[in-house]
Amino acid sequence: MSLENTINDAIKTAMKEKDKVALDSLRAVKSQILLLKTEAKGAEVSAEQEIAIVQRMIKQRKDSYEQFTAQGRADLAEVEEAQMKVIEKFLPKQLSVEELETEIKNIISEAGAESIKDLGKVMGIASKALAGKSDGKSISEMAKKLLS
Numbered sequence: 001m002s003l004e005n006t007i008n009d010a011i012k013t014a015m016k017e018k019d020k021v022a023l024d025s026l027r028a029v030k031s032q033i034l035l036l037k038t039e040a041k042g043a044e045v046s047a048e049q050e051i052a053i054v055q056r057m058i059k060q061r062k063d064s065y066e067q068f069t070a071q072g073r074a075d076l077a078e079v080e081e082a083q084m085k086v087i088e089k090f091l092p093k094q095l096s097v098e099e100l101e102t103e104i105k106n107i108i109s110e111a112g113a114e115s116i117k118d119l120g121k122v123m124g125i126a127s128k129a130l131a132g133k134s135d136g137k138s139i140s141e142m143a144k145k146l147l148s
Contacts, residue, residue, distance in 0.1 A: 003050040003090060004033050010090075021079070025086040029057060051132035054090050059135070061087065095134045097142075103130060104142050116147045 007030050014022040032053045036045050061084040068077035095103065104126055113122045122143045130139055 002045075003047070003054070004030070004045070006090065007033070021082045022086045025083040028083075029054065029087060029090065032057065048131055051091065054087060055132065055135065057087050058084055058091070092132045095130065100130070100134050100138060100142050101146070104139065104146055108143070108146060113147060116144065119143060119147055122147065 007026055011023065011026045011030065014026055033045060033050065036049060036053065037043075061080045065077050065080040065084065068074075068080060104122070107126050107129060108118075108122055111118065111121050111125055113119075123140060126139050126143060127136060
């Protein structure tokens with residue numbers, strides 16, 4: 001079942017339960033998927049593209065949450081946090097710090113990376129291999145730590 005179908009089912013459930021936060025969040029995700037489909041002119045949207053959309057939306061909510069919190073707007077921050085929690089349910093299981101470290105160590109050894117100068121090579125491989133399982137910032141920080 002594609003993410004789009006899963007989102008549609010979740011929208012129906014949110015409507016029945018009258019969960020406004022979930023409904024708004026899910027409609028936003030569906031909107032982004034439909035925009036991507038429109039840009040692709042009818043081509044199928046891949047699972048990787050769907051995951052990228054969800055990750056981007058979570059990152060946007062996280063950034064907004066941090067800005068609202070810094071400005072003392074707890075009311076708006078709560079909305080962003082609630083939407084973020086709803087959208088996160090549609091991501092694959094995230095890697096723990098230990099699992100991420102193990103994966104990046106494997107990637108470093110496969111790539112033959114030896115120093116921080118090889119960070120670009122490692123990040124290119126890691127970003128593709130760990131897409132949806134961890135965010136780019138965590139991957140980057142771990143790769144820098146292991147290459148230093």
